[in-house]
Amino acid sequence: MPVVTFDYHEFLDLLGYDISKEELLDRLPMIGGDLDRVEGDEISIEFFPNRPDLSSVEGIARASRAFFGFKPGLTMYPVEETDIVMNVEPSVKQVRPYVACALITNVAMSDELISSLMGLQERLHLGIGRNRRRVAIGVHNYDAVQPPFTYKAVDPDAVQFIPLAKDEPMTLREILYKHEKGIAYAHILRDVDRYPLIVDRNNNVLSFPPIINGILTEVTPYTRNIFLDVTGTNLQAVKCTLNIVATALAERGGKIHGVNIKYSDHSEVTPDLNPNRRKLSISYVNSILGLSLDRKQIMDSLMRMEYNVKDIDDDTVEIEIPSWRADILHDIDLVEDVAVGYGYEKFEGKLPEKLTFGKPIESHEEINSLRTIMIGLGFQEVTTFTISNEDDEFRKLSLPVGKKVEILNPIGEEYSCLRVSLLPSLLKLLAENKHHSLPQRIFEIGVIVDESFRNKTHLAAVEISAKASFTNCKSIIEAIMRNIGKEYVLEEKNHPAFIYGRCASVMYNDEEIGFLGELHPKTIISYELEHPIIAFEFQLNKILES
Numbered sequence: 001m002p003v004v005t006f007d008y009h010e011f012l013d014l015l016g017y018d019i020s021k022e023e024l025l026d027r028l029p030m031i032g033g034d035l036d037r038v039e040g041d042e043i044s045i046e047f048f049p050n051r052p053d054l055s056s057v058e059g060i061a062r063a064s065r066a067f068f069g070f071k072p073g074l075t076m077y078p079v080e081e082t083d084i085v086m087n088v089e090p091s092v093k094q095v096r097p098y099v100a101c102a103l104i105t106n107v108a109m110s111d112e113l114i115s116s117l118m119g120l121q122e123r124l125h126l127g128i129g130r131n132r133r134r135v136a137i138g139v140h141n142y143d144a145v146q147p148p149f150t151y152k153a154v155d156p157d158a159v160q161f162i163p164l165a166k167d168e169p170m171t172l173r174e175i176l177y178k179h180e181k182g183i184a185y186a187h188i189l190r191d192v193d194r195y196p197l198i199v200d201r202n203n204n205v206l207s208f209p210p211i212i213n214g215i216l217t218e219v220t221p222y223t224r225n226i227f228l229d230v231t232g233t234n235l236q237a238v239k240c241t242l243n244i245v246a247t248a249l250a251e252r253g254g255k256i257h258g259v260n261i262k263y264s265d266h267s268e269v270t271p272d273l274n275p276n277r278r279k280l281s282i283s284y285v286n287s288i289l290g291l292s293l294d295r296k297q298i299m300d301s302l303m304r305m306e307y308n309v310k311d312i313d314d315d316t317v318e319i320e321i322p323s324w325r326a327d328i329l330h331d332i333d334l335v336e337d338v339a340v341g342y343g344y345e346k347f348e349g350k351l352p353e354k355l356t357f358g359k360p361i362e363s364h365e366e367i368n369s370l371r372t373i374m375i376g377l378g379f380q381e382v383t384t385f386t387i388s389n390e391d392d393e394f395r396k397l398s399l400p401v402g403k404k405v406e407i408l409n410p411i412g413e414e415y416s417c418l419r420v421s422l423l424p425s426l427l428k429l430l431a432e433n434k435h436h437s438l439p440q441r442i443f444e445i446g447v448i449v450d451e452s453f454r455n456k457t458h459l460a461a462v463e464i465s466a467k468a469s470f471t472n473c474k475s476i477i478e479a480i481m482r483n484i485g486k487e488y489v490l491e492e493k494n495h496p497a498f499i500y501g502r503c504a505s506v507m508y509n510d511e512e513i514g515f516l517g518e519l520h521p522k523t524i525i526s527y528e529l530e531h532p533i534i535a536f537e538f539q540l541n542k543i544l545e546s
Helices: 008-015 021-031 057-067 111-126 172-178 180-189 235-251 282-289 295-303 331-342 362-376 423-432 470-484 521-526 541-545
Strands: 003-007 033-039 042-047 085-088 098-105 135-141 149-154 195-199 205-208 226-232 255-262 267-270 276-281 308-313 316-321 440-449 455-464 489-492 498-508 511-519 533-539
Touching (some): 003 008, 003 057, 003 111, 008 057, 021 033, 021 042, 021 057, 057 235, 085 098, 098 235, 098 267, 111 135, 111 235, 135 205, 172 180, 172 195, 205 226, 226 235, 235 255, 276 282, 276 331, 282 295, 282 331, 295 308, 295 316, 295 331, 362 440, 362 455, 362 470, 362 541, 423 440, 423 455, 423 533, 455 470, 455 541, 470 498, 470 511, 511 521, 511 541
Parallel strands (some): 085 149, 085 255
Antiparallel strands (some): 003 042, 033 042, 098 226, 098 255, 195 205, 255 267, 276 316, 308 316, 440 455, 455 533, 511 533
16 A cells, blocks of 8 residues: 655644644544654655545645645636647557646746655555556656657657666667656557657657656655656546646646647546535445434535535435545445445444354364374464466476466466465465575465356465475375365376376376476476475365265
């Protein structure tokens, strides 16, 4: 979750009202966060990721004005008209199709503002931006360039410019291989032949999204007019991100100016700060919260959460939702804000009307017995991520890439699919602990997703030691099966991750439920390990069902 650090007195300046530090620290987390640390006047608070508008001290100050009752309701920011144009060429449609822009003038730049702006930019990149894949933000010194601007896709070798943190021109392709930011985010442009670029009237480069800005428009303490560009693959996320950044700068005294975005078939002016409207039923709110709030209490609670509210009829109110609230997707989100605005501390506890007695599911008791057995055999239990990647799940085990559940917008290449086996996770854990002494014996009982896309519970274990052998692995399986009272048979198996002739299938009721053996040296090396390893993995579902 994003952690925002700010100075108490800087916060009061932005708030425009007085509030004691004690009251601030006591009640501010009620908006939706946890205090991380407090050192003197420096406050760090961790806000829930569903509120990207609270990713800066400016956004927190705006929300606090309403929440603490100083200025309830929706904050309005005027957007002045300009003749600034951003021309969007059709070439970006298959690369990174959307862009939104704004000009913020009369910005009183300071060290605090620069630090806050950079922090906001990075938090939005990670959260709503999905590590820049979905949304990327460019912040520029407007006075260094001349409109109209053009957003287009170009040949990676046809354009060169000096990127931030460098002092010599580089082509777009060179940036991806030589620049620190290019190396970090090159995977976003891995599957495209042309790269997105924003230039001004004189073909000066403002930005190579989502990678890096040009040094020409670098923001300095002397910058007074800031040009914002936000590009991405989701139009709603692009616009909302722009609104968050533009209004944060407006909280610092800047004036927002619109930019005319011209596509080939239509045009629009951004930022669009007009509120969204939604109707909400009072009876629905009370049915969800278990309260009996009247219309005025609900309206007051919503206004404390930055909404404008007006009556429609006896059971309905109309709500104006801030354009920077990316988290309002359903009526239930508004109900949650009613609860926050009303105050969770006012909710009274209620004892259950009926006594109920629960008991563990039988399969859970059997799994706990297996844990006890594994610990008795000298293994240490671990828990690893259920998210993995193709390399770990297939290629490092010399397996062809099979069926898997892929993640649509992964935060990085390391976490791109759900695991199909526990073994790769255990081997990665060994690699991360190879500085510890041997032997190391670990096991995990966890869920995988098989090729039929169903959850299965597996038991897997590995041992790394100089004396690890197939015989040792076989004796462990025998001990497990003997202790749980199950009959099994071992049959010869060829598995590319294991040494030929030192791998076997575990057969139960004439069906293969797993495998065991000595890992092949190439498998061990692929996980950057150096010593012999034995491993086994089998599914528990068949055993537990019987």
